Amino acid sequence: DAGVTQSPTHLIKTRGQQVxxxxxxxxxxxxxxxxxxxxxxxxxxxxxxxxxxxxxxxNFPDRFSGHQFPNYSxxxxxxxxxxxxxxxxxxxxxxxxxxxxxxxxxxxTRLTVT
Amino acid sequence: xxxVTQPDIHITVSEGASLxxxxxYSYGATPYLFWYVxxxxxxxxxxxxxxxxxxxxxxxxxxxxxxxxxxxxxxxRKPSVHWSDAAEYFCAVVTSNYGxxxxxxxxxxxxxxxVQP
Numbered sequence: 139d140a141g142v143t144q145s146p147t148h149l150i151k152t153r154g155q156q157v158x159x160x161x162x163x164x165x166x167x168x169x170x171x172x173x174x175x176x177x178x179x180x181x182x183x184x185x186x187x188x189x190x191x192x193x194x195x196x197n198f199p200d201r202f203s204g205h206q207f208p209n210y211s212x213x214x215x216x217x218x219x220x221x222x223x224x225x226x227x228x229x230x231x232x233x234x235x236x237x238x239x240x241x242x243x244x245x246x247t248r249l250t251v252t
Numbered sequence: 253x254x255x256v257t258q259p260d261i262h263i264t265v266s267e268g269a270s271l272x273x274x275x276x277y278s279y280g281a282t283p284y285l286f287w288y289v290x291x292x293x294x295x296x297x298x299x300x301x302x303x304x305x306x307x308x309x310x311x312x313x314x315x316x317x318x319x320x321x322x323x324x325x326x327x328x329r330k331p332s333v334h335w336s337d338a339a340e341y342f343c344a345v346v347t348s349n350y351g352x353x354x355x356x357x358x359x360x361x362x363x364x365x366x367v368q369p
Contacts, residue, residue: 140294171356180256180342180359181296185337194356235355237284237346238303242294 142231142244150250151219152242159214159247170212171241172198172204172217173228181228188235216249224251254279255348258360265333266368269314273328273363275343284346285326286357291339299341302326313337338367 143162151157153218164168169188173181187206201217210231216223226248231240255278265271277283284303288296300311307319317328326343341364344357 144265169355173357178361179361179363180344181357183356183358186354186356194354196356199318229295230357232355237355238301240298241357243288243297245293245295 140158142229142242143231144227144244144247147245148248148249148250150252152252153221155219156215156217157219159216159227159229159249161212161214161229161231161244163210163212163229164242166235167231167242168210169232169235170210171222171232172212172214173230175226175228175246176200177225186235191247193235219251220237221251224249236241254283254345255360256343256345256358256360258341258343258363259327260363261361262366264366264368267335268332271328271337271365273327273341273343273365275326275360276324276340277326277345278324279345281352283326285313285317285319286344286346287311287326287328288342288344288359289313289339290342290362296342298327308313313362333365335367335369338365340364 145160157177171186172184185195190206203215206212226246228246229244232241257276287299288300288346302309302319340362344363
């Protein structure tokens with residue numbers, strides 16, 4: 139049983155460009171959350187998708203957007219990249235949004251903006 | 253607002269020694285608390301969680317944590333550390349829900365554990 143997978147593993151972009159990151163949840167999971175982890179920091183919540191809708195959003199600008207597909211996979215899009223967007227982007231999946239439910243994290247996508 | 257504080261940025265222990273990683277949270281109601289571990293190049297793995305019942309919870313890899321409401325703490329412990337425990341450890345709390353269920357995690361800044369032979 140595959141866990142959470144993310145692609146690509148690494149990505150280098152230039153300021154002002156746009157990027158799309160992808161996530162496939164663990165089998166049986168229907169909820170996907172995205173987190174940004176800057177160097178030396180804990181992950182910061184970006185947003186969560188459930189039933190193909192954005193259910194909750196963290197303190198991130200509208201440059202960050204996402205999508206969830208009928209098969210529960212998800213994309214994170216970032217427009218007009220800044221240097222400060224350089225980080226590890228983590229995807230987590232869960233079955234529903236129960237507060238005590240376990241979230242499974244993928245290995246992340248390392249984004250470098252130059 | 254909910255928050256999590258991990259006062260120790262970096263800790264070094266000898267293999268076989270005991271370990272305690274500190275975590276303090278700020279939250280009005282009963283919190284849902286988690287400890288995750290992150291090894292280099294890997295995602296976060298859940299070690300244990302607490303949201304009700306016995307305040308001493310057991311997790312994977314021999315870890316345990318104790319919830320102390322009076323101290324707003326949820327410290328992680330292990331009686332004997334192995335070299336493979338070297339990693340970064342994150343304490344996290346799930347926020348309160350507003351009109352619906354939520355499992356949004358708020359993380360601390362992490363504690364990097366180094367293990368000396």
